[in-house]
Amino acid sequence: GAVVSQHPSWVICKSGTSVKIECRSLDFQATTMFWYRQFPKQSLMLMATSNEGSKATYEQGVEKDKFLINHASLTLSTLTVTSAHPEDSSFYICSATLSRANTGELFFGEGSRLTVL
């Protein structure tokens, strides 16, 4: 199956700093990537949808200036948490889909645990 790699798996940073999380599709070209945030014992909350070469579409309530998403190529999307604060601590997961023509199956990264001190 298709493989999505997410890096880093764990990151601890000081309040006020910025953190970048990378999401790569290793063996396929991902036309669309999704970024989710997951709180403990809860479901996935869709943050934004990114398509290669265009601006990300953010879900209501997600600050686009806070969570910068770049999808510069068909195999790489990045999420940058700017000026991180403790309330941004969470588990962030990316996923990718092959194209709209398929059945919509998502391929997930391993997730990134962000802890802001």
Place this chain on the structure above:
Amino acid sequence: AQSVTQLGSHVSVSEGALVLLRCNYSSSVPPYLFWYVQYPNQGLQLLLKYTSAATLVKGINGFEAEFKKSETSFHLTKPSAHMSDAAEYFCAVITSGGSYIPTFGRGTSLIVHP
């Protein structure tokens, strides 16, 4: 609009017992349905999917699910639980011909007792 309801945030079974995780969906058009499993501190892994072919879908690790249009359900089952099945399970729906953005259920935590 599409939505998914997973009944029961926790399901507890004994090792060797039947596993039944419930999922009901709402969709105005034929849906695509998925079950994903998440182990602690990991991403999600696809267990199985329904995409308008056979209504009984077999997935990995001995899991299967049956699409029942009349009941708008897609319950996940496994005849005999293993300790390694303990995880979080998510049902998801995509509306065919729509945005292809999936809607996830709130998840069901499967607990397996020795």
